[in-house]
Amino acid sequence: MLLAVLSGFLVAASLLFPGRPLKGKGAVLLTLLPAGLFIYFCSLLPQAAAGERLFFHYPWVPAMGVNFDFWLDGLSMVFCLLITGIGTLIFFYASSYLKGHPYLDRFLGYLSMFMSAMLGLVLSDNVISLFVFWELTSITSFFLIGFNNDSEASRKSSMLALAITGGGGFFLMAGLVLMGTVAGSYSVQEMIAGNALMKNHALYGVICFLVCAGAFTKSAQFPFHFWLPGAMKAPTPVSAYLHSATMVKAGVYLLARLTPVLGNHPYWSLTLMITGGFTMVYAAVHSLFRTDLKSILAYSTISALGMLVFLTGVGTGEAFTAMAVFVLVHALYKASLFLVTGVIDHETGIRDVTRLSGLQKVLLPVAVAGVLAALSGGGIPLTFGFIGKDLIYEATMRAGNAGLLTAAALLTNILLLYAGFVAGIKPFTGRLSEAFQDVHLPPLSMWLPPLLLAVAGVVLGLFPGVLDVPVVGPVVTAMQGTAEGIHLHIWHGFNFTLLLSAVTLVAGVGFYLLRKPTHKAELTIGRLGFISPQRLITGAARGVIRFSDWFTILFQNGYLRVYLQYIVLFLTVLLGIRYLGEGRPEISVSQFSEITVYEGVVSGVILLAILVTILTSSRLTAIASLSVVGYCICLLFVFYSAPDLAMTQFTIDTLTVVLFVLVLFKLPAFTKISTTAVKVRDMVMAVAFGTLITIIALEVLEEPVNKEISRYYAENAYVLAKGKNVVNVILVDFRGLDTMVEITVLTIAAIGVFSLLKLKINPAEKE
Amino acid sequence: MEVILAILIGVLYAAGIYMMVRRSLVKLLIGLILLGNGANMLIFLLGRITKGSPPVIPEDARVFAEVYADPIPQALILTAIVISFGLQAFAIILLKQVYIVNASDDLDDLNPIEEEI
Numbered sequence: 024m025l026l027a028v029l030s031g032f033l034v035a036a037s038l039l040f041p042g043r044p045l046k047g048k049g050a051v052l053l054t055l056l057p058a059g060l061f062i063y064f065c066s067l068l069p070q071a072a073a074g075e076r077l078f079f080h081y082p083w084v085p086a087m088g089v090n091f092d093f094w095l096d097g098l099s100m101v102f103c104l105l106i107t108g109i110g111t112l113i114f115f116y117a118s119s120y121l122k123g124h125p126y127l128d129r130f131l132g133y134l135s136m137f138m139s140a141m142l143g144l145v146l147s148d149n150v151i152s153l154f155v156f157w158e159l160t161s162i163t164s165f166f167l168i169g170f171n172n173d174s175e176a177s178r179k180s181s182m183l184a185l186a187i188t189g190g191g192g193f194f195l196m197a198g199l200v201l202m203g204t205v206a207g208s209y210s211v212q213e214m215i216a217g218n219a220l221m222k223n224h225a226l227y228g229v230i231c232f233l234v235c236a237g238a239f240t241k242s243a244q245f246p247f248h249f250w251l252p253g254a255m256k257a258p259t260p261v262s263a264y265l266h267s268a269t270m271v272k273a274g275v276y277l278l279a280r281l282t283p284v285l286g287n288h289p290y291w292s293l294t295l296m297i298t299g300g301f302t303m304v305y306a307a308v309h310s311l312f313r314t315d316l317k318s319i320l321a322y323s324t325i326s327a328l329g330m331l332v333f334l335t336g337v338g339t340g341e342a343f344t345a346m347a348v349f350v351l352v353h354a355l356y357k358a359s360l361f362l363v364t365g366v367i368d369h370e371t372g373i374r375d376v377t378r379l380s381g382l383q384k385v386l387l388p389v390a391v392a393g394v395l396a397a398l399s400g401g402g403i404p405l406t407f408g409f410i411g412k413d414l415i416y417e418a419t420m421r422a423g424n425a426g427l428l429t430a431a432a433l434l435t436n437i438l439l440l441y442a443g444f445v446a447g448i449k450p451f452t453g454r455l456s457e458a459f460q461d462v463h464l465p466p467l468s469m470w471l472p473p474l475l476l477a478v479a480g481v482v483l484g485l486f487p488g489v490l491d492v493p494v495v496g497p498v499v500t501a502m503q504g505t506a507e508g509i510h511l512h513i514w515h516g517f518n519f520t521l522l523l524s525a526v527t528l529v530a531g532v533g534f535y536l537l538r539k540p541t542h543k544a545e546l547t548i549g550r551l552g553f554i555s556p557q558r559l560i561t562g563a564a565r566g567v568i569r570f571s572d573w574f575t576i577l578f579q580n581g582y583l584r585v586y587l588q589y590i591v592l593f594l595t596v597l598l599g600i601r602y603l604g605e606g607r608p609e610i611s612v613s614q615f616s617e618i619t620v621y622e623g624v625v626s627g628v629i630l631l632a633i634l635v636t637i638l639t640s641s642r643l644t645a646i647a648s649l650s651v652v653g654y655c656i657c658l659l660f661v662f663y664s665a666p667d668l669a670m671t672q673f674t675i676d677t678l679t680v681v682l683f684v685l686v687l688f689k690l691p692a693f694t695k696i697s698t699t700a701v702k703v704r705d706m707v708m709a710v711a712f713g714t715l716i717t718i719i720a721l722e723v724l725e726e727p728v729n730k731e732i733s734r735y736y737a738e739n740a741y742v743l744a745k746g747k748n749v750v751n752v753i754l755v756d757f758r759g760l761d762t763m764v765e766i767t768v769l770t771i772a773a774i775g776v777f778s779l780l781k782l783k784i785n786p787a788e789k790e
Numbered sequence: 791m792e793v794i795l796a797i798l799i800g801v802l803y804a805a806g807i808y809m810m811v812r813r814s815l816v817k818l819l820i821g822l823i824l825l826g827n828g829a830n831m832l833i834f835l836l837g838r839i840t841k842g843s844p845p846v847i848p849e850d851a852r853v854f855a856e857v858y859a860d861p862i863p864q865a866l867i868l869t870a871i872v873i874s875f876g877l878q879a880f881a882i883i884l885l886k887q888v889y890i891v892n893a894s895d896d897l898d899d900l901n902p903i904e905e906e907i
Binding site for chain 2: 582583584587588591615616617618619622623626629630633636637642645646649652653656659660662663664665666667668671672675678679682683686693694696697705706708709710712713714715716717720721723724728730732733736737738740741742747748749750753754758761762765768769771772773775776779780782
């Protein structure tokens with residue numbers, strides 16, 4: 024199972040090597056990957072349907088409760104079959120659609136990685152690994168959406184998709200971690216077992232919000248829906264795959280998966296019903312105003328997703344059944360319609376529905392696929408869509424508040440039927456225009472996949488019974504525990520549901536016949552753009568970018584002294600607050616040693632020399648007084664029993680001064696750059712900092728001192744290292760290696776100095 | 791005496807910081823040296839000061855018989871002095887080259903013209 028999940032990544036990695044042959048005829052071979060996986064999952068279908076526990080455990084970080092636990096139940100089975108089944112057709116289709124594209128291998132690599140990520144997502148029992156795969160789908164879909172990376176619009180859409188789904192990912196992660204903390208386990212199964220605990224927990228509302236935010240962004244629910252139409256910039260096979268069966272259904276899957284844990288609670292149901300319901304109506308209305316085929320499909324997809332979320336929220340057995348069936352219905356007809364659109368786009372180069380007509384004369388098999396898919400999508404009797412629609416009405420009518428819910432579903436279904444007809448039937452009816460006379464049928468690999476999907480939609484409509492027990496039943500079991508009395512029929516008898524279906528049909532078809540999509544309508548809705556969620560959210564994103572610009576320039580402005588000022592000020596303020604808060608530190612002067620005359624004189628000279636260094640306007644004076652400071656410190660070392668230090672300081676100070684003087688006349692004279700105000704400001708800051716250092720030093724002197732290490736060195740200097748000068752012994756013996764590294768550093772510095780001295784740069788060439 | 795040394799260290803730090811936030815390259819370097827001296831003195835002081843008893847074992851003994859100055863801070867400071875000399879030497883020469891190329895001591899002139907981020 025682990026191999027099955029990760030195979031896509033392995034294949035993608037292996038694609039790096041063969042390269043060229045794959046871009047040609049070899050590309051179609053990759054279809055074997057999803058096809059093989061599809062067969063594998065089909066072979067597991069009887070076991071899953073029989074309710075057998077298919078659980079695969081692979082430890083990852085067991086100490087933290089994070090494992091690759093794959094759990095194949097009814098719900099994940101449906102998604103696995105969709106992912107691999109439709110995936111097979113997409114791979115097959117893409118190998119022709121992008122034939123001769125220079126990056127075909129790259130494309131197929133992304134696609135197989137994406138497929139693997141999706142499989143991992145729907146199979147994970149451990150919510151942490153689920154989240155990892157969730158993010159992987161966001162990342163791989165980013166590459167797929169932005170595949171035409173030479174187009175700016177494409178790049179922007181992929182960024183937008185990543186920003187929205189990735190942002191939702193943060194919420195989801197927080198939600199999942201909280202759930203894990205509350206349940207004490209990251210396993211979904213264990214969470215289901217302890218769901219009472221979850222629902223009564225104080226954090227239930229927060230968890231609910233976070234999980235929903237994650238799922239809604241992924242599944243393009245209002246107000247995060249706008250990334251999906253943008254994602255239509257992707258090559259059509261990607262749109263077909265991402266938006267019919269996989270990516271956007273991930274959110275729906277997550278909600279369905281967590282329904283047994285979080286569901287059956289007013290927060291959960293209301294959130295899903297309101298968001299899903301609003302999204303389905305909103306997007307369905309929007310689809311009326313589009314003329315681009317893919318845009319129409321995009322909005323109808325959002326609407327269908329809204330429907331799925333809505334049904335999950337209704338939360339009855341009928342609703343779950345309807346949801347399970349509608350997932351299949353939608354995947355089949357939407358993938359088919361997208362692929363049909365792809366063929367039209369590929370052959371005519373046009374996606375504007377107002378300009379397309381009569382294509383059935385040149386693209387007959389595609390036309391059949393388009394019409395069948397549109398019929399199924401519209402819920403015409405004898406298609407699978409009809410059964411789905413029936414179930415939806417049954418679910419809404421038996422839920423509380425039936426009138427409102429049914430009305431919303433009715434309106435959505437009418438508009439969805441209209442959108443499906445416009446996308447699937449309109450391009451193929453009417454008179455064939457001159458421009459399309461020489462359009463010819465693409466190769467089999469491009470018209471067969473949509474046709475297969477569309478025919479499947481009809482066949483399943485005729486024989487819905489084949490799905491009862493193996494597929495739909497287990498899904499409902501996964502969501503509510505039991506699946507009593509789930510049977511799919513073509514005919515439900517004369518009842519109110521049938522009437523609703525009839526109303527949908529008549530209204531939808533009538534609407535299709537009377538209304539034609541126009542550019543005028545598209546422009547009208549475009550004027551409302553200023554209050555659209557997209558505008559608001561991208562505006563907020565721009566605000567964040569401006570803020571970070573400002574923030575960066577404030578702190579990383581490229582002026583060394585400003586960095587220094589920030590550091591010093593921060594430290595001063597931090598320590599200053601501590602001293603102000605805790606009162607004055609106690610310093611007892613009594614135990615300090617006395618001040619002798621020569622110590623006092625040397626200290627005074629140092630102070631004087633420092634002042635001169637700071638205030639002088641002559642370079643020579645500054646350097647001379649700097650050396651006075653150094654020599655005086657040298658004297659202090661002599662006073663306080665550090666002969667080695669005194670010698671070193673003396674040598675080094677002399678060398679520094681010599682170096683300075685050597686290059687002195689090549690150095691610039693001090694010029695007055697800063698204003699007095701700036702100088703005063705810096706001086707205040709420096710004095711405050713110096714004062715703090717003094718206080719700290721005095722405070723530390725109050726603390727007892729631990730001389731254990733010093734004692735060790737002192738006692739062993741002669742005994743172990745045969746040396747009497749302890750400082751020397753430490754440097755060359757006990758810590759000899761450090762000294763060697765130090766010598767290396769000095770050598771490097773010397774080489775640097777030497778080469779800089781030899782370097783002759785002509786000022787004219789400095790650019 | 792410790793109080794005076796502590797004040798001295800404070801003054802060295804203050805002077806060092808003050809010089810480092812000047813716009814002149816030479817002053818930056820002088821500030822760095824002052825700050826380095828201050829840091830050395832700080833380490834020295836915190837290791838406690840002892841008069842007239844260097845950490846050298848007498849000729850005729852194997853271990854110290856009486857009180858001795860702490861050798862560890864001295865070893866640390868010795869390393870610090872040497873390393874800071876490496877830095878100073880490199881910086882002085884670098885400074886000279888920078889001045890030859892740019893003909894300016896003002897650090898702000900070295901910043902490239904603000905580019906659009």
